Amino acid sequence: MTGADETIFATAVTWHLATQRDDMDWDGFTAWLEADPQHRTIYGEVALTDAALERHADRLAPLSEAYASSTLPRRTWPLWAGGTVAAALAAVLLVPQFIAGRSETFTTESTQRKIALADGSSVLLAPHSRLTVSGRHKDELALAGGAYFEIRHDPQRSLTIRANELEIGDIGTRFEVQATDRAVRVEVSEGQVEVRGDALGDPVELAAGHRILFDPAHGLAMVASVAASDVGEWREGRLTYDAAPLALVASDLARYAGVGVTMPPALAGRRFSGTLSIKDGNAAVRDLSQLMGLELSRDAGAYRLSDPG
Amino acid sequence: MEEGSITANAGLAGLLAAHRAELLRFLAARSGDAGEAEDLLQELWLKASLTAAGPVANGRAYLFRMANNLVLDRSRERQRAMRRDRDWLERNEAAPAAVEAMADPSPGADAGLIEAEEADLLRQAIMSLPHGARRALLMYRFEGLGQAEIARVMGISRSGVEKHLAVAMRHLRQKLADCGFFVAAPSQHREPAGGLGPHGKNKP
Numbered sequence: 001m002t003g004a005d006e007t008i009f010a011t012a013v014t015w016h017l018a019t020q021r022d023d024m025d026w027d028g029f030t031a032w033l034e035a036d037p038q039h040r041t042i043y044g045e046v047a048l049t050d051a052a053l054e055r056h057a058d059r060l061a062p063l064s065e066a067y068a069s070s071t072l073p074r075r076t077w078p079l080w081a082g083g084t085v086a087a088a089l090a091a092v093l094l095v096p097q098f099i100a101g102r103s104e105t106f107t108t109e110s111t112q113r114k115i116a117l118a119d120g121s122s123v124l125l126a127p128h129s130r131l132t133v134s135g136r137h138k139d140e141l142a143l144a145g146g147a148y149f150e151i152r153h154d155p156q157r158s159l160t161i162r163a164n165e166l167e168i169g170d171i172g173t174r175f176e177v178q179a180t181d182r183a184v185r186v187e188v189s190e191g192q193v194e195v196r197g198d199a200l201g202d203p204v205e206l207a208a209g210h211r212i213l214f215d216p217a218h219g220l221a222m223v224a225s226v227a228a229s230d231v232g233e234w235r236e237g238r239l240t241y242d243a244a245p246l247a248l249v250a251s252d253l254a255r256y257a258g259v260g261v262t263m264p265p266a267l268a269g270r271r272f273s274g275t276l277s278i279k280d281g282n283a284a285v286r287d288l289s290q291l292m293g294l295e296l297s298r299d300a301g302a303y304r305l306s307d308p309g
Numbered sequence: 310m311e312e313g314s315i316t317a318n319a320g321l322a323g324l325l326a327a328h329r330a331e332l333l334r335f336l337a338a339r340s341g342d343a344g345e346a347e348d349l350l351q352e353l354w355l356k357a358s359l360t361a362a363g364p365v366a367n368g369r370a371y372l373f374r375m376a377n378n379l380v381l382d383r384s385r386e387r388q389r390a391m392r393r394d395r396d397w398l399e400r401n402e403a404a405p406a407a408v409e410a411m412a413d414p415s416p417g418a419d420a421g422l423i424e425a426e427e428a429d430l431l432r433q434a435i436m437s438l439p440h441g442a443r444r445a446l447l448m449y450r451f452e453g454l455g456q457a458e459i460a461r462v463m464g465i466s467r468s469g470v471e472k473h474l475a476v477a478m479r480h481l482r483q484k485l486a487d488c489g490f491f492v493a494a495p496s497q498h499r500e501p502a503g504g505l506g507p508h509g510k511n512k513p
Contacts, residue, residue, distance in 0.1 A: 006479070013475040017456065019377055026335060026373040033338035040341050045491055047381050048388065049482045052427060052490070053450050059428040061451040063435055103462070130452060144452045164453045181453040199367065217378065219371050265382050 005042075012043040016050065020165075022199045022219055054181070058260055061128075103134030108145075110258060112235070121159075124148040126234060128255045146178045146255055148232035153191075165216050166197040173208075176232040183248050187211035189231035213244070237279045243271040246305070249288065257281030260302035267294070267305060321357040324368045332376055339380045349379050388491065392423065395489070427490075434484035438477055445473035 015032065018024045033040050053060065106115055107130045115123045115131065118138065125131050129145025142162040151159060153172020161168040163179035163186070173191020178184065186195055188208050195212055196203040199219040206212055211226040230240045234256045241249060247268040250261040259281035274291050276284045285303045289296035295308045325332065332353065336346035353376050435443060444463065448454040449470075454462070459470045485491065 009479050009482075010472070010475040013478050014471055016478075017471065017474065019374060022367050022370050024370060024373070026370065027331065030331070030335045030338050033335075037341065040339065043339075044380075044384055045482050045486070046478055047377075048384060048491065049478055049485060050450070051381055051385060052431060052485065053446075053481070056424075056428040056431055057451060060432055060435065063432060063447060063451070142454070142458065144454075162458065165455060179453055181450070201367075218374050219367055265385075 008036075008039060008042050009046070012039065012046045015043060016046045020216060057181075058254055103132050106131045106133075119152055119154060121149070121151045123150075124232075124235065126255055127258070143177055143179050145180070146176070146234070146252075148174070148176045148235060150174050164214075165199055166195055166214055169194050169196065174231070175206075178252070180251050182215070182217065182251060183245070184214040184216065185211060185248070187226050187231040189228040213248075215245075234278065237277060238275060239278055239284075240275040242273050244273070246270045246272055246292070249276075250305075253278070253281065253284055253288070257284050259285055261285055261288075261305060262302055263305040264307075267307070321368060321372070322354060325354055325357050325372055328369055328372060332372060335373060336376055336380065339377065340383075345383075349376065349383070352379055389423070392489070396423075430484060430488055431481065434481045435477075438480055442473045442477040442480070445470055446477035449474060 011032070015029050019029075033043065106113065106125060108125050108127050110127050112127055113125045115125055117123065117133075123131060123141075124147060126146030126148075129143070129147060131145075131147060132142040134140045134142070137157055139157050139159045140162070141159065149161070151172055151174075158169060161177060163177050164181060164184045166179075166184050166186070168175075168177065168186055173188065173193060175186060175188040175191070175193055177186050186193065186206060188206050188210055190208050192205060192207045194203050195206055197214070199214070199216070200221055204212055204221070204223065206223070209225055209228050210223060211231075212221060212223050214221045224242065226242070227240075233240060234252075239249075239252055239256065245268060246263060249272050250263065253259050253261055253276075257278040257280075270292070272288070272292060276287055278284050286296065288294075289305055292305075293308070294305045297304050297306065329350070333346055333350050336349045336353075337343045340346055340349065353372070356375060356379075357372065435446065438446065441463070445459055448459045448462065449456070456467050456470045460467045463470070463473075465473075
């Protein structure tokens with residue numbers, strides 16, 4: 001690549017990153033594309049490259065564990081109270097004193113894991129998820145994946161949870177957060193949380209029995225009611241949806257039931273309502289395909305949903 | 310609940326009408342084809358009208374993002390179809406005697422193979438990235454961190470993060486290009502006989 005090409009490429013990447021933000025200058029981008037046909041070609045390849053990464057996220061994400069996290073401080077924690085039924089289901093971890101300013105990262109693979117925070121609050125981290133705790137007062141959390149929070153109210157501090165482009169704050173309550181790069185979902189079963197984010201404009205107060213579903217790619221946020229008993233129900237081996245995009249259901253099935261499900265882009269936005277038992281991932285996928293009248297096939301170890309015919 | 314500047318989705322199609330000219334111009338610039346842009350605008354209008362109800366934070370940006378994604382989806386489909394055709398042709402060239410016995414390519418089986426190969430290729434490309442670029446890319450793509458957050462974790466500036474991501478993307482793009490991933494690009498790998506689709510017959 002020549003120097004000029006490199007400059008065009010860097011500009012294309014900058015535009016591409018900005019497309020996800022609400023302050024993206026779409027007119028400026030149009031003008032840049034029009035300025036030189038090469039801009040269009042290079043931008044198109046950047047977008048396709050990133051789309052390929054996104055499509056293979058399930059297969060590639062483990063790299064993240066191996067490389068991105070390896071440079072963060074990591075320790076092994078002693079297991080608490082082995083032997084009880086609860087401990088067999090979820091390893092309970094005690095977070096000791098932190099070294100000031102350091103961040104601490106917790107990751108799960110195929111099993112969920114309970115993290116006890118120093119102030120008595122606790123987090124049940126879903127399978128295939130990652131929680132980072134940082135800040136001087138250990139009150140800045142960042143989540144990729146799913147978690148059920150039970151936060152003890154403490155007026156002395158303001159705990160915040162970063163989930164993709166959203167921030168959840170003002171909390172002393174029980175709620176669930178799901179954060180992937182395709183969607184963020186917050187469901188409150190007790191108390192109230194505040195959800196903030198540039199894409200939302202004004203902060204959204206979310207009370208018990210409500211949830212917000214945020215689609216970062218389109219800057220679309222939806223608030224709806226949810227039965228308090230449905231919040232965090234993956235802990236009981238069940239997932240309930242009300243008009244949820246199929247792509248979100250698929251990412252939940254990958255996380256909680258350990259089954260990969262792909263679909264053509266045209267199906268990703270189709271809505272699903274119903275309850276899936278996730279104790280058996282294969283059965284869950286079959287139920288989903290039947291409930292939606294979709295055809296189920298299997299290749300290369302993953303399920304694929306498609307329109308029949 | 311305070312909804313502020315949130316636009317009801319029922320208004321999305323109306324909003325599209327208001328921004329029609331800009332969107333069409335964008336689609337033409339992005340796809341490089343005025344005719345295709347008209348077509349895409351129609352598709353965008355359909356999608357906007359059918360999108361399930363819900364508040365949209367910034368309607369105009371939302372429509373542009375939808376438009377941008379439509380172009381991406383279309384180029385992805387085109388590229389995948391061309392790659393399938395090319396693979397089919399290559400296999401025919403490799404074993405001409407078997408051609409008569411060969412069925413039309415089965416998109417399902419081929420797609421599975423292509424998917425797995427692609428994932429392997431990307432995995433290797435990511436592993437061969439310089440350390441900083443790899444870390445920034447993994448956090449951006451697989452841990453859902455924003456640029457500002459990556460900057461904080463890595464202790465560098467936001468523009469430093471962009472540079473890392475540009476290095477990573479350029480490297481990955483090159484690896485993909487080397488394997489003929491961008492077959493839809495006009496300058497590369499265009500098959501000389503345009504009529505040879507999945508149902509085309511091998512030339513003697």
